[in-house]
Amino acid sequence: MILDVLQVSVARGKARVVRDLSVQAQPGELLGLIGPNGAGKTSLLRALCGLEPLASGRVTYGGRTLAEIGRRAGGRTLAYLAQGGRIHWPARVDQVVALGRLPHGAAQVDAAVFRAMAAADVMHLRDRAAGALSGGERARVLLARALAVEAPVLLADEPVAALDPYHQLQAMELLRDLARAGTNVVMVLHDLTLAARFCDRLALMTDGTLLAAGPPAEVLTPERVAKAYGVTVETGVREGERFVLPWRRCDATPPVPQELPRS
């Protein structure tokens, strides 16, 4: 299902936090939404879910707006994973994941719930109370909850921010595989190497507008990263994949070169 964002603006108070932004996300594609804090990534993602009203522009899923799709069907069309989500009552993990089945009828622990728990590596937690999870475990349970919707579009706001390196890689592989299998995945992330390695396309936002969009190698040039984030990067290639390592603030005074001890 094609997600088409056409000249969208989002207002917060008098300020426009997203301005005339257009981008398209194709099924089978993992689209990474990157940019510095306050660039408007979360506002854009929330606007895509209908959580923020559009000041102007149009968002369509397979040619139809959310209003045309309808509230209940909208719940099956897109799955939204909020940033740093919380679980307010200490329900059992499988019951929490099953909440993703609500748009399909009832919150039953069905096959889709088991598929989601297996994919997010939380199967071993399924009998635990949500209150007894660590931050990373909770993030994976919430990812499983979003997967359980089995929607054609997944919008995830920093799904890997709370995860350790092992589970970050695992979650990125999972999201990429999900995209390969036909789901349209849009995710916000800050880790430039993960963005470069796993996303099919990147949309780099600054100050509410799109600075660049395209394949990671085209978007994550040192000049663009410096312009968007104000940092220099070290880049390299390992096992045929590119890594992008933020190194120094552009406005920082360069350190005095130190003599290396000779052995």
Add this chain to the structure above:
Amino acid sequence: MTARAHPGHAALVAALAVLVLALFAGSAAIGYSTLDISAALADLIAGRASLPALVLSELRLPRAILGATVGFSLGITGAALQGLMRNPLADPGVVGVSGAAALGAVVAFYFGLSASFALALPLGGLIGAGIATAFLLMLARRGVATATLILAGVALNSLTGALTALALNLAPSPYAALEVVFWLMGSLSDRSLVHVALALPFMIVGWGLVLATGPALDALTLGEDTATSLGFSLSRTRLLVVGGAAAAVGASVAVAGAIGFVGLVVPHLMRPLAGNRPGRLLLLSGLAGAALTLGADIAVRLIPTRPELKLGVVTAIIGAPFFLAMLRRLKVEGE
């Protein structure tokens, strides 16, 4: 920690329903005069206006029906409000309707309306609750945030509490003030089937509205944004919960006075049995509220004090220590 497996929901509902029925029968059987309950029932069904039949229909049945329905209202609305706010401190009082209902009744009492017309008290209470409900629904329809809505309810409760205190302050005689205070403590004694007829329609509507929000309250476990993304309308859910709570609690306070504690505590006691699912909690909490209120009202009549203990006093005296003892095991999650 592993969450305990919870027994089947249907079995729990059935067990609680049986408990409520047993306590209902107990409530009808217990009173200050001995009553041959089977003879009374036979007379009542046969339409014979014998003394036992009158005692049953005019005194015992209204009391038992109100005990069950008022308790159910407090339990179910407490659970719904805690689910809506995702806050374990919410209780039916926070929407402000109980304070307004109490004020309405006190005004009716204060101006002597109740002396000339017995139903002035519950009618005054219903009018007070109705005004407060209209105010809250107006706010909810404008789409204000849940926290704003609840703060408006808290402010409403303070205002009506202050006005009630003003009425007491200016009471023409200490006896009038004492009567008002006693009424405010909540009681089910000397209520008639007319009281039941006045309150029950509002309560049933309120229960229906609140029960319709079960899946939305489940979804709210994940926060308002995620619940919205799952296809639930927040404004509709707020409207149903606040409107339903206002109708059920307003009617309860109008006929029974303010019965504290049930709406706050019962959801906590039942939440582990509902597997921490707010939607499942609604019916369980309503039934448990009915059982607790019926039980407390039986205790009121078994404890021979003069004047009779007030129901609100007993629910708090039974409930509070029990709640304190349970607190360590409940692991209340709070912010």
